Amino acid sequence: MQKTRTACPLDCFAHCGLLATVENGRVTRIEGDPEHPVNRGLICGKGRTRHLQRMYHPERITTPLLRSGRSGAWQAVSWDTAYEIIADRVTAIIARYGPTALLHLDNEGSAGILKTLSRRFFNALGGCSRPTGSLCWGSGCQAQTYDFGRRQIHGWEDLLNSRLIVLWGRDPASTNIHLMPLLKKARERGARVVVINPVRVASCANADRHVAPRPGSDGALALAVAHELIGNGWVDQRFIDRHVKGYEEFRRLVETFPPERAAAVTGVPVEEIRALAREYGNARPACILFGFGLQRYANGGQTIRAIDALAAITGNIGVPGGGANYGGEHWTGLIAPITGAELAREERFLPWPTLADAMLEARDPPVRGIFVTRCNPVTQAPQTVRVKEAFARSEFTVVTDFFLTDTAQMADMVLPCTSFLEAEDVVFGSWNHYLTYAPPVVPPRGECRSDFEIFAGLARHMGLDGFPDLDGREWLARALAPLAAYGITLETLRKGPVRNPAAPEVPWQDGVFFTPSGKFELYSERAAADGLDPLPVYVEPVESPLRDAVSAQEYPFHLITAHHAGYLHSQFWNMTEEGRTLQRVYLHPEAAAACGIRDGQPVRVATRHGALVCRAAVTDRVRRDTVLIYQGSWAAYGGGVNVLTPQYLPDMGLGTPFYDCMCRLIPLTQKAAGQVPNPS
Numbered sequence: 001m002q003k004t005r006t007a008c009p010l011d012c013f014a015h016c017g018l019l020a021t022v023e024n025g026r027v028t029r030i031e032g033d034p035e036h037p038v039n040r041g042l043i044c045g046k047g048r049t050r051h052l053q054r055m056y057h058p059e060r061i062t063t064p065l066l067r068s069g070r071s072g073a074w075q076a077v078s079w080d081t082a083y084e085i086i087a088d089r090v091t092a093i094i095a096r097y098g099p100t101a102l103l104h105l106d107n108e109g110s111a112g113i114l115k116t117l118s119r120r121f122f123n124a125l126g127g128c129s130r131p132t133g134s135l136c137w138g139s140g141c142q143a144q145t146y147d148f149g150r151r152q153i154h155g156w157e158d159l160l161n162s163r164l165i166v167l168w169g170r171d172p173a174s175t176n177i178h179l180m181p182l183l184k185k186a187r188e189r190g191a192r193v194v195v196i197n198p199v200r201v202a203s204c205a206n207a208d209r210h211v212a213p214r215p216g217s218d219g220a221l222a223l224a225v226a227h228e229l230i231g232n233g234w235v236d237q238r239f240i241d242r243h244v245k246g247y248e249e250f251r252r253l254v255e256t257f258p259p260e261r262a263a264a265v266t267g268v269p270v271e272e273i274r275a276l277a278r279e280y281g282n283a284r285p286a287c288i289l290f291g292f293g294l295q296r297y298a299n300g301g302q303t304i305r306a307i308d309a310l311a312a313i314t315g316n317i318g319v320p321g322g323g324a325n326y327g328g329e330h331w332t333g334l335i336a337p338i339t340g341a342e343l344a345r346e347e348r349f350l351p352w353p354t355l356a357d358a359m360l361e362a363r364d365p366p367v368r369g370i371f372v373t374r375c376n377p378v379t380q381a382p383q384t385v386r387v388k389e390a391f392a393r394s395e396f397t398v399v400t401d402f403f404l405t406d407t408a409q410m411a412d413m414v415l416p417c418t419s420f421l422e423a424e425d426v427v428f429g430s431w432n433h434y435l436t437y438a439p440p441v442v443p444p445r446g447e448c449r450s451d452f453e454i455f456a457g458l459a460r461h462m463g464l465d466g467f468p469d470l471d472g473r474e475w476l477a478r479a480l481a482p483l484a485a486y487g488i489t490l491e492t493l494r495k496g497p498v499r500n501p502a503a504p505e506v507p508w509q510d511g512v513f514f515t516p517s518g519k520f521e522l523y524s525e526r527a528a529a530d531g532l533d534p535l536p537v538y539v540e541p542v543e544s545p546l547r548d549a550v551s552a553q554e555y556p557f558h559l560i561t562a563h564h565a566g567y568l569h570s571q572f573w574n575m576t577e578e579g580r581t582l583q584r585v586y587l588h589p590e591a592a593a594a595c596g597i598r599d600g601q602p603v604r605v606a607t608r609h610g611a612l613v614c615r616a617a618v619t620d621r622v623r624r625d626t627v628l629i630y631q632g633s634w635a636a637y638g639g640g641v642n643v644l645t646p647q648y649l650p651d652m653g654l655g656t657p658f659y660d661c662m663c664r665l666i667p668l669t670q671k672a673a674g675q676v677p678n679p680s
């Protein structure tokens with residue numbers, strides 16, 4: 001029995017250290033690596049059981065599969081045949097329409113430096129169409145770029161220096177469990193924890209205060225808090241004078257936002273807003289941990305800017321225990337891109353938030369071929385039905401994955417990828433400062449190949465000059481080359497995780513920001529140049545009862561489709577009983593009574609964009625005007641929450657406003673529920 005040290009590649013940014021036990025050539029157990037500085041032995045259920053279940057799952061694809069005609073059956077083919085067919089089709093499409101007729105959709109389904117080499121294949125072909133923006137965090141990233149010039153986060157341990165920790169739209173108990181021991185420890189040392197979330201989420205069990213604003217209204221809440229901070233003199237004038245640009249303009253903006261106004265917008269009582277301001281303004285230092293939930297609205301970027309402003313005016317920037325932590329970009333410049341961007345002669349970008357429409361509307365050339373790696377856009381991008389329409393128009397679609405996902409069902413060819421336990425890679429994330437090596441722990445099952453091997457093999461087959469024939473180690477050495485200056489190489493990494501040598505534990509201590517003024521910018525001329533208000537003004541989301549009272553009668557509930565503790569987006573739902581049945585829609589008892597809905601009853605959830613049958617789960621954890629359905633379940637099993645969500649462009653950063661969505665609830669009888677199948 002042998003234990004191998006490795007790292008989880010899942011996209012929750014923790015990239016926990018793991019120990020994999022191998023017996024007779026099979027991984028039999030995964031546990032947390034007690035020596036890994038991020039998780040210190042603690043891992044979630046996905047890490048402990050789901051990876052292994054998936055790796056050895058009977059439905060896992062273990063050979064390339066080809067389908068003749070859209071409704072034809074899948075047929076196993078050899079890699080040589082697969083490469084032959086792909087090369088022919090790709091060459092024909094490029095000859096006829098040019099390289100941008102090919103669309104390559106790649107996301108972070110599993111992290112890994114080598115996995116990015118699929119992109120190199122398309123660059124070496126001459127370029128392609130690819131998505132821009134983000135399904136995830138784009139609006140907030142752009143917001144922080146306007147404010148700070150770039151994104152930096154505090155080291156996690158620094159939470160222990162905080163007197164007040166604000167979990168603003170983040171639920172670490174569900175999505176980031178490694179923060180929980182630190183939060184608990186910080187509380188033991190006397191820090192207070194505030195949760196700001198329309199849902200009484202699991203993290204509230206370890207919090208001292210819960211504020212539940214109406215979805216999409218946090219910008220208004222933040223401006224009113226600023227109003228109180230300034231009005232009561234709970235600001236750091238010295239920090240403002242030296243390091244903040246636009247304080248006067250900001251002060252005039254927040255004068256128009258007294259708590260009374262914000263109370264009407266957010267539904268948070270005036271007294272609670274005042275109490276929140278008093279608490280934040282008088283606890284030094286105070287730290288804000290952003291989630292990405294509150295920026296999944298069309299006004300999401302300005303929301304993050306308004307909240308950043310609170311940290312700036314109170315001087316909670318550049319101090320231990322402070323910060324406005326969103327997500328870091330500390331590895332930029334330390335890990336060399338190996339994707340070969342310089343090879344592309346032509347490129348076209350389709351925005352993630354409106355991917356379906358952009359694919360359907362693409363002309364000169366239209367999208368003729370699609371390659372999907374490390375993502376499941378039919379399930380995860382907004383407006384599933386439109387996404388499928390767009391896929392249906394492709395002449396040739398190749399999906400690389402473990403299972404016949406909703407997206408793979410739209411493909412002509414499916415290629416089997418390896419699990420992180422079957423291939424070598426190095427992983428790192430944006431939420432902590434560590435880089436961890438993941439060796440191949442066991443040989444791949446069946447014919448599975450890593451994304452790197454798949455695309456390197458294809459490049460070899462097609463004789464692409466831009467994709468030199470290097471092995472994985474050589475590619476990793478190229479990527480890690482800038483770290484050699486710090487004495488870090490693959491050999492170092494193989495001994496254990498390495499902390500980012502350039503990331504400070506406490507960013508901005510020198511008071512130098514990467515903005516045009518060198519200061520923190522409450523007033524951003526860059527934002528103005530991009531056609532935005534230079535100040536973090538509050539604008540209602542697109543779908544809001546305050547914007548359109550008439551529609552609000554038809555669609556009275558905000559629909560939040562947040563992340564489930566037990567799954568990672570669409571991954572693993574197909575492996576559980578719960579995942580294969582009707583999804584729950586969580587609604588408040590008063591909402592249930594008003595709609596005539598009983599707990600457990602089938603309910604049709606309808607938005608302007610689509611409808612989905614769910615099962616009612618009545619709970620007072622949600623606001624009266626808000627319902628919650630977890631994202632990620634598969635259309636193939638009657639799930640697929642993104643049939644309901646809109647394709648809106650957000651204010652900035654091309655994030656995806658999934659939660660900017662109102663719905664209505666129609667009770668169904670058991671029989672009727674059976675007769676109205678969900679779109680699949």
Ligand SMILES: Nc1nc2c(c(=O)[nH]1)N[C@H]1C(S)=C(S)[C@@H](COP(=O)(O)OP(=O)(O)OC[C@H]3O[C@@H](n4cnc5c(=O)[nH]c(N)nc54)[C@H](O)[C@@H]3O)O[C@H]1N2
Nearest residue numbers: 012169171175196215216291292293294562563565568569
């Ligand atoms: N178990 C698990 N962990 C994950 C993931 C997963 O799928 N499963 N996904 C990973 C990824 S890619 C991401 S991006 C992160 C996301 O991590 P989080 O940001 O923690 O999670 P989300 O579910 O996106 O949204 C966070 C919270 O925002 C709240 N929220 C929604 N609307 C509003 C609003 O208007 N205002 C406020 N204040 N709060 C609001 C939701 O109720 C939810 O609790 O999690 C990562 N970790």
Ligand SMILES: Nc1nc2c(c(=O)[nH]1)N[C@H]1C(S)=C(S)[C@@H](COP(=O)(O)OP(=O)(O)OC[C@H]3O[C@@H](n4cnc5c(=O)[nH]c(N)nc54)[C@H](O)[C@@H]3O)O[C@H]1N2
Nearest residue numbers: 107109110135136374375376380400417561569570571631
């Ligand atoms: N309604 C709603 N929709 C959302 C969100 C929401 O909050 N609400 N959240 C959004 C967010 S934050 C994000 S980040 C996106 C995530 O969107 P996606 O990245 O599309 O999400 P996943 O379900 O993780 O899909 C990853 C796919 O890659 C496969 N995969 C895993 N490892 C590998 C590998 O090594 N190679 C290959 N080729 N495939 C692999 C998995 O099996 C899975 O099918 O979803 C977004 N969608």
Ligand SMILES: [Mo]
Nearest residue numbers: 135136137292
């Ligand atoms: Mo995400």
